Amino acid sequence: MSTPTLTQYLAQSxxxxxxxxxxxxxxxxxxxxxxxMVSSIVLAYTMAAKQQNGxxxxxxxxxxGDFRLRPEAVDLFxxxxxxxxxxxFLDDIEPDGxxxxxxxxxxxxxxxxxxxxxxxxPKISMILxxxxxxxxxxxxxxxxxxxxxxxxxxGERLIKKHPELVAPCPGLLLLGAILLDxxxxxxxxxxxxxxxxxxxxxxxxxSPSGLTPFFNHLQSTRFSxxxxxxxxxxxxxxxxxxxxxxxWGIGSALVCLEAWEKxxxxxxxxxxxxxxxxxxxxxxxxxxxxxxxxxxxMVLYAKNGAxxxxxxxxxxxxxxxxxxxxxxxxxxxxxxISFYAQKNLEISRKKLAPILETYFKLIIRPKSGE
Numbered sequence: 001m002s003t004p005t006l007t008q009y010l011a012q013s014x015x016x017x018x019x020x021x022x023x024x025x026x027x028x029x030x031x032x033x034x035x036x037m038v039s040s041i042v043l044a045y046t047m048a049a050k051q052q053n054g055x056x057x058x059x060x061x062x063x064x065g066d067f068r069l070r071p072e073a074v075d076l077f078x079x080x081x082x083x084x085x086x087x088x089f090l091d092d093i094e095p096d097g098x099x100x101x102x103x104x105x106x107x108x109x110x111x112x113x114x115x116x117x118x119x120x121x122p123k124i125s126m127i128l129x130x131x132x133x134x135x136x137x138x139x140x141x142x143x144x145x146x147x148x149x150x151x152x153x154x155g156e157r158l159i160k161k162h163p164e165l166v167a168p169c170p171g172l173l174l175l176g177a178i179l180l181d182x183x184x185x186x187x188x189x190x191x192x193x194x195x196x197x198x199x200x201x202x203x204x205x206x207s208p209s210g211l212t213p214f215f216n217h218l219q220s221t222r223f224s225x226x227x228x229x230x231x232x233x234x235x236x237x238x239x240x241x242x243x244x245x246x247x248w249g250i251g252s253a254l255v256c257l258e259a260w261e262k263x264x265x266x267x268x269x270x271x272x273x274x275x276x277x278x279x280x281x282x283x284x285x286x287x288x289x290x291x292x293x294x295x296x297x298m299v300l301y302a303k304n305g306a307x308x309x310x311x312x313x314x315x316x317x318x319x320x321x322x323x324x325x326x327x328x329x330x331x332x333x334x335x336x337i338s339f340y341a342q343k344n345l346e347i348s349r350k351k352l353a354p355i356l357e358t359y360f361k362l363i364i365r366p367k368s369g370e
Contacts, residue, residue, distance in 0.1 A: 006045050007169060010083070013086070014085075017092070025055070029239060030239060037149050040109070046165060058074050066235065075221040110131060126142075128150065129150060159202065172207070174366070177216040183294070191346075197223075230274070237251060246361070250286060252285070255325060257297050271337055281302060282300070285316065297339065302337075303334065303335035321343060323340060
C-alpha cells in the first residue's frame with residue numbers, strides 16, 4: 001500500500017470525523033497562527049503514519065470564517081496546494097461530543113489547554129512545544145525546547161521518524177512557518193536558534209524561490225491588513241490567559257499605531273470593546289512592523305485603572321519601552337489604556353506572557369483554604 005500524500009491524508013482523515021472513536025487529535029494553540037496551523041497538520045500527518053487504520057485528526061481551533069484573517073496562511077496553503085475543505089475547524093464539530101469521542105490529544109505549539117477544552121487534560125498523551133513549560137499534564141510525553149518555531153521541532157520528528165513523508169507539500173509548509181517565525185533566520189530578531197537554521201537548510205529545496213525571496217513574499221502577504229477592522233486585527237492572532245478569576249489576553253498585530261489610528265479615531269474604545277467581548281480584566285497587544293527597519297510597539301488596556309497602573313509599574317522594571325502619544329485624544333473609556341514604543345525588539349508575546357504571569361501570581365493571593 002502506497003504512502004498517502006499530505007493532501008490525500010487530510011481528505012481521508014476528514015471522512016473519519018464522524019466515526020464513533022477518534023484515536024488521536026492534534027491541536028495547536030487558540031491563536032491558530034501559521035506556526036500552530038502548520039505544526040498541527042504536519043504532526044498529525046506524521047503520527048497517522050504509524051496509526052495506519054486509526055483515526056488521527058488535526059483540529060484548527062478557530063472558526064472556518066476566521067481563516068481569512070491570516071493572509072500569510074491563505075497564501076502559503078495555496079502555494080502548497082492545500083484544499084481547505086477537508087480541514088477541521090472549530091465550527092465544523094460539536095466540541096463536547098467530538099472531544100468525548102477522542103481517546104488521546106497531542107498539544108503542539110502550546111502546553112496548556114484553553115478554557116474551552118481544559119476538562120480534557122487527562123487525555124493529553126504528548127506535547128511538542130517551544131513556549132515556557134507550565135508544568136501541567138504529568139502523564140504526557142513532553143518535548144519542549146526554546147527554538148524559534150515549533151515547526152522546527154515538527155520537522156525534526158518528521159525527518160527522523162518518517163523520512164519517506166518528507167515531500168514538497170509538508171516541506172513547504174514547515175519552511176514557510178520557520179522563516180516567518182524567525183524573521184528569515186535573522187539573529188537581530190532574537191528568535192532564531194541553530195536548530196531553526198539547520199531545519200531551514202534541510203527544507204530549503206522545497207522553497208519556490210530562494211529563502212529570502214520566499215520569506216519576503218510571505219512577509220508582504222502577512223502585513224496586508226488593509227481590509228481588516230480593529231476587531232479583526234485583535235482577533236486574528238489572540239491568545240487568552242488567566243490566573244484564578246483574573247482573565248487576560250494578548251493580541252499580536254502587524255500594523256503600526258500611526259497607521260492604525262488613521263483607521264480608528266478612538267483606539268481606546270476599540271480595545272475596550274474587544275476586551276469586553278472576551279470578558280477580560282486586561283488586554284495587551286504586541287505590535288510588530290517594518291518602516292526603515294523592524295519595530296515593536298505595545299498597547300495595554302485594563303478595565304480597572306489601578307490594575308493598569310500596577311502592570312505598567314511592574315513592566316517598567318522589566319522592559320525597555322517609552323510612552324507613545326497618539327494624535328487623537330482618547331475619550332469615553334470606562335477603563336484605562338496606554339501605548340508604548342519598545343526599544344528591546346526581542347520582547348515578543350512569547351516572552352511577555354510569562355513575565356505577566358509571574359506578576360499576577362504575586363499580586364493575586366490564593367484564598368484561605370486553597
